[in-house]
Amino acid sequence: MQIDSIRKDFPVLNEIVHGKNLIYFDNAATTQKPKAVVEALNEYYYHDNSNIHRGAHTLADRATKAYEASRENLAKWFNAESSDQIIFTRGTTDGINLVAATFGKQFISEGDEIVLSTMEHHSNIVPWQMLCENVGAKIKVLPINEKGEINLEEAEKIFTDKTKLLAVVHVSNALGTINPISELTKMAREKGASVLIDGAQSASHLDVDVQKLDCDFFVCSAHKMYGPTGLGVLYGKRDILEKMNPYQGGGEMIKEVDFEGTTYNELPFKFEAGTPNIADVIAFNASLKYLQSIGRDRIREYENDLKEYGRKRLSEIGSLKFVGDADQKTAIFSFLLGNAHAFDVGMMLDAKGIAVRTGHHCTQPLMKHYGIEGTVRASLTFYNTREEIDILVESLIDIDKKLN
Amino acid sequence: MKSSEDIQNEIIEEFAFLGDDREAMINYIMELGEKLEPLQDLEKVEDNIIKGCQSKVWLISELKDGKVQFTADSNTAITKGLISLLIRVLNNRSPKEIIDANLFFMEKIGMSNMIGSQRSNGFVSMIKKMKIFALAYQGQLQND
Ligand SMILES: Cc1ncc(COP(=O)(O)O)c(C=O)c1O
Numbered sequence: 142m143q144i145d146s147i148r149k150d151f152p153v154l155n156e157i158v159h160g161k162n163l164i165y166f167d168n169a170a171t172t173q174k175p176k177a178v179v180e181a182l183n184e185y186y187y188h189d190n191s192n193i194h195r196g197a198h199t200l201a202d203r204a205t206k207a208y209e210a211s212r213e214n215l216a217k218w219f220n221a222e223s224s225d226q227i228i229f230t231r232g233t234t235d236g237i238n239l240v241a242a243t244f245g246k247q248f249i250s251e252g253d254e255i256v257l258s259t260m261e262h263h264s265n266i267v268p269w270q271m272l273c274e275n276v277g278a279k280i281k282v283l284p285i286n287e288k289g290e291i292n293l294e295e296a297e298k299i300f301t302d303k304t305k306l307l308a309v310v311h312v313s314n315a316l317g318t319i320n321p322i323s324e325l326t327k328m329a330r331e332k333g334a335s336v337l338i339d340g341a342q343s344a345s346h347l348d349v350d351v352q353k354l355d356c357d358f359f360v361c362s363a364h365k366m367y368g369p370t371g372l373g374v375l376y377g378k379r380d381i382l383e384k385m386n387p388y389q390g391g392g393e394m395i396k397e398v399d400f401e402g403t404t405y406n407e408l409p410f411k412f413e414a415g416t417p418n419i420a421d422v423i424a425f426n427a428s429l430k431y432l433q434s435i436g437r438d439r440i441r442e443y444e445n446d447l448k449e450y451g452r453k454r455l456s457e458i459g460s461l462k463f464v465g466d467a468d469q470k471t472a473i474f475s476f477l478l479g480n481a482h483a484f485d486v487g488m489m490l491d492a493k494g495i496a497v498r499t500g501h502h503c504t505q506p507l508m509k510h511y512g513i514e515g516t517v518r519a520s521l522t523f524y525n526t527r528e529e530i531d532i533l534v535e536s537l538i539d540i541d542k543k544l545n
Numbered sequence: 546m547k548s549s550e551d552i553q554n555e556i557i558e559e560f561a562f563l564g565d566d567r568e569a570m571i572n573y574i575m576e577l578g579e580k581l582e583p584l585q586d587l588e589k590v591e592d593n594i595i596k597g598c599q600s601k602v603w604l605i606s607e608l609k610d611g612k613v614q615f616t617a618d619s620n621t622a623i624t625k626g627l628i629s630l631l632i633r634v635l636n637n638r639s640p641k642e643i644i645d646a647n648l649f650f651m652e653k654i655g656m657s658n659m660i661g662s663q664r665s666n667g668f669v670s671m672i673k674k675m676k677i678f679a680l681a682y683q684g685q686l687q688n689d
Contacts, residue, residue, distance in 0.1 A: 491567075544622060
């Protein structure tokens with residue numbers, strides 16, 4: 142991979158932080174944006190800004206085409222059966238809330254069970270808790286082992302005839318674990334349950350094929366895929382999306398409104414009320430095209446190398462203890478340095494220009510499982526380098542001397 | 546005894562001496578924290594906790610000869626250092642002095658830049674708590 146030329150595409154990587162070259166290792170929180178994405182936003186606002194779908198003029202037509210082209214490309218990216226199963230949302234959290242508020246309310250009732258895993262992000266816990274409070278359903282939790290892997294034998298026992306939904310994270314943001322989605326999906330299917338996959342951390346790092354995964358819903362966020370913030374995608378199986386009531390009312394989601402009643406639009410518009418985030422949707426396509434130009438295989442191979450190298454180098458630090466060390470994982474390293482508090486380590490790394498995340502990573506139940514308050518998390522992506530890992534390791538050795 | 550203003554000016558000078566060197570600043574803050582007497586485990590109870598963002602801070606106070614004595618601890622070295630600065634400014638003063646104290650050093654040493662706005666809020670809670678203790682002691686003194 143031409144890493145130098147790739148890094149040039151991300152201007153922010155040249156930032157100087159506290160007099161040091163920035164090393165950005167907080168990609169699980171949000172990824173940086175290539176120039177192509179920022180330029181797409183500019184282009185749209187400078188040349189094409191218009192509302193979509195209804196306008197009878199040239200700009201409206203250009204904006205509509207670009208917006209729908211993004212949907213088409215997302216369908217291709219995820220190998221969806223058709224682009225009208227790609228619904229734009231405000232992000233992963235919004236997508237999960239949509240499913241909870243529509244599918245959940247309609248099809249989950251008292252006594253039913255929703256299966257989650259120990260490592261869920263709060264976004265994939267709280268909407269289900271809210272639903273359970275409303276309808277009287279119950280949450281059951283898939284246990285994990287010390288390495289941060291879901292134990293499939295134990296998992297088997299969690300599913301029952303009452304299971305109505307499996308909602309599970311594809312790649313854990315706190316541990317990097319890649320979950321055995323296909324096996325879990327099979328277990329859920331055997332009980333006749335539906336499946337939602339939180340793909341916030343997998344959508345741009347793994348080859349996601351929603352048909353192969355056989356999931357009913359897949360949700361993700363554009364900002365973790367080198368695109369704009371506050372935007373995401375909900376993929377759904379057609380038959381289920383068609384049965385679901387609209388989430389919000391108004392705008393493009395109607396076919397005909399009468400004070401006596403309203404008929405709803407077709408997919409995907411049924412779920413896209415109001416004027417959508419047009420510019421960001423268009424810029425999202427720029428980020429996909431950027432990824433496509435490098436190639437998913439090459440990205441994965443490169444990130445895999447970073448993961449192997451990072452795991453090896455970090456293991457050389459005697460006091461460093463990984464929190465979660467799954468056999469199948471992405472380039473996310475969660476760890477503690479001796480008895481040092483993660484916050485101290487994070488601030489000292491920041492002083493050296495290295496951006497990591499510290500704390501519970503919005504996975505408090507997982508932290509409770511490990512009996513800790515939080516971890517230091519370095520999450521890497523294809524614009525990071527082995528040299529940056531070396532600097533991280535040297536920095537940690539230095540910090541270790543001061544804190545332990 | 547120096548006024549709280551004088552002490553704050555001293556702190557500002559010390560930090561000015563460190564310049565823009567973030568690592569030096571953090572190291573210095575941690576050194577200050579190490580000098581703070583640690584609390585006993587039995588003092589580190591829920592009741593004494595001031596909720597910050599990621600770090601835990603325990604604060605206890607005592608009125609001795611009309612002066613308030615503060616002790617504090619934290620589970621993070623950097624926070625502990627920051628708290629030690631507050632104690633240096635406000636410790637061993639009368640309740641009234643503490644209530645009236647105008648704290649300006651944090652802004653001057655660029656604290657919220659350093660620790661982020663959320664954690665600055667935690668720091669503000671710490672100050673509030675110290676002032677609340679002082680208020681309570683003042684009430685006690687007036688009743689005596
Ligand atoms: C696994 C996972 N799920 C959900 C989310 C929430 O994503 P968003 O804030 O974009 O809605 C995140 C983001 O941190 C995540 O990592």
